[in-house]
Amino acid sequence: MRENFDVVVIGGGTTGTAAIRDLVLRGYTNSVLLERDDLAAGTSGGCHSALHGGSRYVVTDKQTAVECLQENKVFREIVPQVVDPTDAMWVAKTEEQLEFAKKWMENADDIGLPYEVITPEEAVKDEPLLAGDIQFALRTIDTGFDPFRLCIAQAYDAKVKGAVIRTHSEVIDLILEENTVKGVKVLDRRNGTVYEIYARIVVNAAGPWGSRVTEMAGFKIPVKPNKGTMGVYNMRPTKTLIGILRVPSDGDGLVSMGYQNTSLLGTSSVDIEDPDAAVPGLDEIELMESSVEQIIPDIRKARMLRMCTGVRPLYSTTAETGRAVSRRMILIDHAEEHGIEGIVTITGGKYATARLMAEETVDLVCKKLGSDAECTSHKQLIYGAQTKEEAEEDARYIHDTYKVPLYSAHKMTARYGSRAREIVDAAPEYAGVICECAQVIGAEVINAFQNEEVYNIKDLRRRIRNGMGTCQGTFCTYKVAALYQKAVHATAEEAHDQLAEYMQERWKGIYYTLQYGDQLAQAEIMQAFYVTQGGYDLLDTKPTEVIPHE
Structure with a gap:
């Protein structure tokens, strides 16, 4: 089989989905995104869930800080439903940290980064679990967000405007004629078929796997996979994102996820060879907890639900490694760099700067395709965007019309924005709550399988968060399986x-917490449900595969 598109985007993370959306907004509706696994299944799903506003990099990398500041504001405007507006508090305890805070404020003033200095007493009053001996604190616009829903929202917005989104579709080769990439060979991992797509240009947004794509054209790019381990807790020790005023280090941030009722401790920085073989480092968790307990002394009393890891696509042509490598975006025109036409690569950067990365990439694509269409992705709302007042109105409608608990209805509008109302209207017979942890209703399962490129229950969790709460799927998965059977007419x-x-x-993420004892009781309940009573032969091996943030 052979197909023809204007543009092929490789990679279904936040940069790839932002790129396909930007392409569609500029008129390239005949574009296709190819993802070998699921949307947000790689680097994007393995991030710290911090929507940076510049604070982390304002001392060490002002340009990245400027970009994060700009894009934080953009995301709050165009896709507010995925932003958790807790904002952030940065604190200092030591003399070294106080000196860093002075430099921080100087640079923040230089780039226009907003902040508010508060007294240590105010900080502890607002966040009672903070250490009582902090010496300095300030508030910033850094905040938490849902990395899965943002990625999926970008893809959905592109899809409803005409783009094609294909998951479980792996690019296994480039179609190369002389010195020009003419297209790609694709493996449909669901049925094993191989087909060809011809395109005017290919965008490589494969993150830490980016060099594997360029190797198909005969050259490598210096992408250095770098893993970050995180711990996910079942509670929010603080209302806001908490950071330590110091040079970016392991364990200097705790992201408080308001509507998800969890917190993420992160993150480490360890260079690795294979992004598919990243697993959490227990020593990394210990180091990070030791670090953050200096400002949140009772952090170890929170139950750790799971450990997980993500892999950064760091780009460096030098011997620098880890945190020494800049987080700036890298756009490569392979015609100029390697003499190969028809392909460009975008890598590096941050989740917070993905839209900007896509903008610059599509600027280059348009230039190569002879278009002068301007970028509007920073101004046009992503499908589902709504104000707080509109979200409240929709939640009330869902509650009043379908007797969905108001708490659940608010969770829905936080996940989908204005789409929440559409989802329950389309499947009112499934308006009951099926997941107590995330307050998911059955209609969300039906919608995901019908409209959001979901083909299995593993993919579903990135849409609705089933199994990501305290019980880790113990009490909801059998209900989800029944709805899966109805949605796709499965046996x-x-x-x-x-x-x-x-x-x-x-089990992959739970396994690593068991030595702490935090999840032992819950794991026993899970075993009782699915092994003893259900007869399943599982939950019995040490995981060896990558464990994304889920």
């Missing part, structure tokens, strides 16, 4: 296999 055997595969996936 009972297929639903059974999906459930088993999903629970084994959950």
Whole structure:
């Protein structure tokens, strides 16, 4: 089979989905995004969930700080439903940190980064679990966000405007004629078929796997995979994102996720060879907890639900490694750099700067395709965007019309914005709550399988957060499996296999917490449900695969 598109985007993370959206907004609706796994299944799903506003980099990398500041404001405007507006508090305890704070404020003033200095007493009053001996504190616009829903929202926005989104579609080769990339060979990982797509240009947004794509054209790029381990807690010790005023280091941030009722401790920085083989480092967790307990002394009393890791696509042509490598975006025109036409690569950067990365990439694509279309992705709302007042109105409508608990209705509008109302209107018979942790209703499962490129229960969790709460799927997965069977007309055997595969996936992140004892009781309940009573042969091995932030 052969297909033709104007543009092929490789990679279904935040940069790839931002790029396909930008392309569509500039008129290139005949574009396709190819992702070998699922949307946000790689680097994007493995981030710290911090929507940076510049604070972390204002001393060490002012340009990155400027970009983060700009894009933080943009995301709050164009896709508010995925932003958790907790904002942030940065604190200092030591003399070294106080000196860093002075430099921080000087640079913040230089670039126009907003902040508010508060007294230590005010800080502790607002956040009672902070250490009582902090010496300095300030508030900033850094905040938490949902990395899964943002990525999926960008893809959905592109899709409804005409783009094609294909998950579980792996690019296995480039179609190269002389010195020009003419297209790609694709493996459909669901059925094993291979087909060709011809395109005017290919955008490589494969993150830490980016060099594997360029190797198909005969050259490598210096992408250095760098993993970051995180711990996910079942509570919010603080209302806001908390950071330590110091040079970026391991364990200097705790992201408080308001509407998800969890917190993420992160993150480490360890260079690795294979991004597919990253697993959490227990020593990294210990180091980070030791660090953050200096400002949140009781952090170890919170129950750690799981450990996870993500892999950064750091780009460096020098011997620099880890945190020494800049987080700036890198756009490569391979015609200029390597003499190969028809392909460009975008890598490096931050999740917070992905839209800007896509803008600069599509600027180059348009130039190569002879278009002068201007970027509007920073101004046009992503489908579902709504104000707080509109979200409240929709939540009330869902509650009053379908008797959905108001708490659940608010969770829905936080996930989908104005789409929440559409989702429950389309499947009112499934308006009951099926997941107590995330307050998910059955209609969300039906919608995901019908409209959001979901083909299995593992993918579903990135849309609705089933299994990401305190029980880690113990009490909701069997309900989800039943709805999966209805949504795709699956057999009972297929639903059974999906459930088993999903629970084994959950086990990956739980396994590493068991030595702490935090999840032992919950793991025993899970075993009782699915092994003793359900007869499943699972939850019995040490995981060896990458564990994304889920």
